[in-house]
Amino acid sequence: MSMSKSADAPHKVEKETGIVIPGDDLGEIKDKLAGHGVLEINGRFTAVKKGIHRVKERVVSVEPIYSKYTPRPSDLVIGYIEGCTNNIWFVDIGAPFNAILPMSLGPSKAEFGGARSVIDIGEAILCRVQEVEETHSSVVSMKGMGLRKINSGIVEQLPPHLIGRIIGKGGKFLSDLKSNSECRIVVADNGRIWIDGDLPGISNVRKIILELENKDFGGGN
Amino acid sequence: MGGYGDVQMIDENGKRMDGRGPADLREISIETGVVPVADGSCRMIWGTNEAIVSVYGPMEAHPRKIQRQDSAVLAVEYNMAPFSTTDRMRPGFNRRSKEISKVTKDALESVVLLELYPRSKIQVNIEIISAEAGTRCVGLTAASVALADAGIPMTDLVVSVASGKINDIVVCDLNKEEDNYGEADLPMGILPNTGELVFLQMDGNLSQEEFKQAWDYNMNAASEVHSIMKKALTGGDSQ
Amino acid sequence: MSVPLVPKLLRAHLTELAENNRRLDERGQWDSRNLEIEHSVLPRAEGSAKVRIGDTIVYAGVKFQIMTPYEDRPNQGGLMCSAEVRPLAGRKYEPGPPSAESIELGRVVDRGIRESGCIDVDSLCIIPGEKAWQVILDLFAISDDGNLFDAFAIAGIVALKEATIPAERFEVGKDSKLEVTGTPIMCSYHKVGGRFVYDASFREELGGDERIHITLGDNGNVHSLQKGLKGIFTADEFEEIMGHALERTKQISKIINSL
Numbered sequence: 212m213s214m215s216k217s218a219d220a221p222h223k224v225e226k227e228t229g230i231v232i233p234g235d236d237l238g239e240i241k242d243k244l245a246g247h248g249v250l251e252i253n254g255r256f257t258a259v260k261k262g263i264h265r266v267k268e269r270v271v272s273v274e275p276i277y278s279k280y281t282p283r284p285s286d287l288v289i290g291y292i293e294g295c296t297n298n299i300w301f302v303d304i305g306a307p308f309n310a311i312l313p314m315s316l317g318p319s320k321a322e323f324g325g326a327r328s329v330i331d332i333g334e335a336i337l338c339r340v341q342e343v344e345e346t347h348s349s350v351v352s353m354k355g356m357g358l359r360k361i362n363s364g365i366v367e368q369l370p371p372h373l374i375g376r377i378i379g380k381g382g383k384f385l386s387d388l389k390s391n392s393e394c395r396i397v398v399a400d401n402g403r404i405w406i407d408g409d410l411p412g413i414s415n416v417r418k419i420i421l422e423l424e425n426k427d428f429g430g431g432n
Numbered sequence: 433m434g435g436y437g438d439v440q441m442i443d444e445n446g447k448r449m450d451g452r453g454p455a456d457l458r459e460i461s462i463e464t465g466v467v468p469v470a471d472g473s474c475r476m477i478w479g480t481n482e483a484i485v486s487v488y489g490p491m492e493a494h495p496r497k498i499q500r501q502d503s504a505v506l507a508v509e510y511n512m513a514p515f516s517t518t519d520r521m522r523p524g525f526n527r528r529s530k531e532i533s534k535v536t537k538d539a540l541e542s543v544v545l546l547e548l549y550p551r552s553k554i555q556v557n558i559e560i561i562s563a564e565a566g567t568r569c570v571g572l573t574a575a576s577v578a579l580a581d582a583g584i585p586m587t588d589l590v591v592s593v594a595s596g597k598i599n600d601i602v603v604c605d606l607n608k609e610e611d612n613y614g615e616a617d618l619p620m621g622i623l624p625n626t627g628e629l630v631f632l633q634m635d636g637n638l639s640q641e642e643f644k645q646a647w648d649y650n651m652n653a654a655s656e657v658h659s660i661m662k663k664a665l666t667g668g669d670s671q
Numbered sequence: 672m673s674v675p676l677v678p679k680l681l682r683a684h685l686t687e688l689a690e691n692n693r694r695l696d697e698r699g700q701w702d703s704r705n706l707e708i709e710h711s712v713l714p715r716a717e718g719s720a721k722v723r724i725g726d727t728i729v730y731a732g733v734k735f736q737i738m739t740p741y742e743d744r745p746n747q748g749g750l751m752c753s754a755e756v757r758p759l760a761g762r763k764y765e766p767g768p769p770s771a772e773s774i775e776l777g778r779v780v781d782r783g784i785r786e787s788g789c790i791d792v793d794s795l796c797i798i799p800g801e802k803a804w805q806v807i808l809d810l811f812a813i814s815d816d817g818n819l820f821d822a823f824a825i826a827g828i829v830a831l832k833e834a835t836i837p838a839e840r841f842e843v844g845k846d847s848k849l850e851v852t853g854t855p856i857m858c859s860y861h862k863v864g865g866r867f868v869y870d871a872s873f874r875e876e877l878g879g880d881e882r883i884h885i886t887l888g889d890n891g892n893v894h895s896l897q898k899g900l901k902g903i904f905t906a907d908e909f910e911e912i913m914g915h916a917l918e919r920t921k922q923i924s925k926i927i928n929s930l
Contacts, residue, residue, distance in 0.1 A: 467814045
């Protein structure tokens with residue numbers, strides 16, 4: 212009995228927009244390498260994410276339109292303390308799971324069992340990703356220049372794929388934003404942004420962040 | 433299923449009660465980003481079916497006991513809203529919904545790259561807002577669009593469509609009357625890129641020949657539906 | 672329901688904003704977000720509405736069933752309101768039986784509509800002692816970005832107002848419009864940063880304290896009240912929000928009755 216085996220030829224890239232979706236064929240492998248968002252299947256590259264198809268040097272990749280933050284070592288991140296035990300804090304860094312901040316990498320020494328008096332649950336911290344395990348859980352550290360508990364201002368959120376936009380070419384957009392608003396602004400790699408200054412300044416920056424999100428082409432949500 | 437052979441649903445010229453030919457699909461439209469607070473979402477209207485799907489994740493899997501060390505957990509729930517059917521659907525536990533949730537999860541797990549997010553959870557919520565036969569197909573199709581919208585990596589989208597038999601004639605994409613009074617129902621979940629399958633159910637009575645015909649109808653419909661899904665995801669207009 | 676973490680920074684910032692008469696999204700203390708109302712949106716319901724307030728989106732559907740009247744009230748039908756906030760609408764909603772919060776939500780909206788008497792259960796009789804109509808209002812959340820209460824309440828009354836009794840489908844007569852007299856409207860206030868604001872967004876709810884819901888009828892008659900969550904308020908504060916509710920319910924009632 213012969214029945215249809217394939218619905219259609221493998222689907223090509225949407226030429227006009229350059230946006231590909233999961234399952235789209237991205238050509239023969241030949242001498243190229245699979246980058247982010249691309250899998251090698253049966254000798255050909257297949258997109259596995261919705262995003263912009265890019266070929267840079269020998270790397271074929273898909274830059275996702277919308278993605279969650281996945282931590283990498285040395286990333287600067289803003290985290291919220293979700294819980295703690297005697298000598299570690301559990302930190303929500305907006306990744307698929309919480310990071311761990313061991314007491315030894317914390318801001319200062321505390322007695323065993325005294326974690327909450329140093330940083331309490333619900334507080335925000337500026338820290339760096341120290342290492343990422345193969346199961347994707349990470350360890351963060353507050354030992355380093357500028358790393359600290361955040362005690363003033365507010366933290367806003369942008370989807371990580373828009374970070375480049377708020378920084379701008381050569382950092383121009385961000386430095387203009389800082390001087391116009393007279394605020395201290397720290398853009399972390401996990402899409403969180405710490406803004407500190409007077410209320411009108413903070414409100415201005417917040418408005419700009421919202422505009423960036425709304426202008427996001429074909430974004431998730 | 434029970435065939436009521438004396439309800440005439442298709443005439444000598446192959447015209448069905450709603451004017452469609454045997455191989456024709458109902459009208460489909462797709463929108464993404466319809467649940468602003470979710471990571472990804474999709475609203476799919478198929479005939480007078482309406483499904484809204486939202487996706488959250490990957491996120492930490494709670495409770496701890498559902499975590500898997502080597503891959504993400506795909507938590508899929510299919511549910512029908514109380515006002516989705518002519519006779520009100522009582523909210524709460526429903527065996528049919530539980531089964532559909534499970535087979536939909538089985539289908540989606542076959543394409544989502546779960547091993548990239550060990551110990552985490554991806555939540556897929558399928559809500560049927562209005563029902564008109566084929567809700568499990570609409571739900572599965574819309575869920576794959578919502579997952580893509582959320583940036584979850586998948587090897588392909590899933591197109592799900594059901595064909596069946598009415599008055600001894602095999603037709604594609606059953607509507608409500610055809611599903612109620614017809615003689616068979618064959619829903620499938622197809623990967624449009626390769627023609628492979630991730631979802632298959634059947635009930636009724638089909639000869640080997642009729643089965644082949646219904647199978648082919650579903651396969652051929654897949655590329656039509658896929659192009660609508662692609663337009664919705666890439667920002668082109670969805671018809 | 673999983674309780675989301677409340678960031679301390681958010682609470683401190685909301686307090687500073689409140690002290691300076693500001694809100695996160697630059698709204699005034701008593702300003703609402705953008706309100707959109709659609710009706711006749713559900714093909715299988717006998718009456719329906721979709722309401723969007725900011726990024727909060729809900730559906731309301733009216734369905735009718737035949738019930739046997741209670742022995743002590745042989746000429747009366749019934750009204751039942753049920754609210755569902757499922758995981759679809761937000762990351763904090765978990766699968767499983769409805770949370771206490773969702774149940775409170777449904778019951779508070781129910782009381783507002785029921786106690787206004789806008790549905791006369793005496794008019795729902797079909798055959799005295801034998802058959803009467805049960806009106807079921809189902810409220811369904813699509814996206815929770817704060818203030819589900821008001822969104823549900825508005826959607827509920829709009830759906831009821833356009834509902835048709837499906838007598839023909841049940842073979843008990845001819846279809847007719849459901850009689851709804853009056854337009855009860857709910858206004859919800861949340862204490863954020865130390866003062867009450869109208870139409871709180873998700874983040875304001877997250878960093879805020881107690882909430883108060885007021886349902887008023889056409890003449891400003893009070894039909895239901897509810898205070899929820901932890902917190903203390905004064906008589907003066909209540910007087911202030913009642914004053915706002917008197918104005919705002921009139922505005923919304925006008926919008927609904929001109930749909």
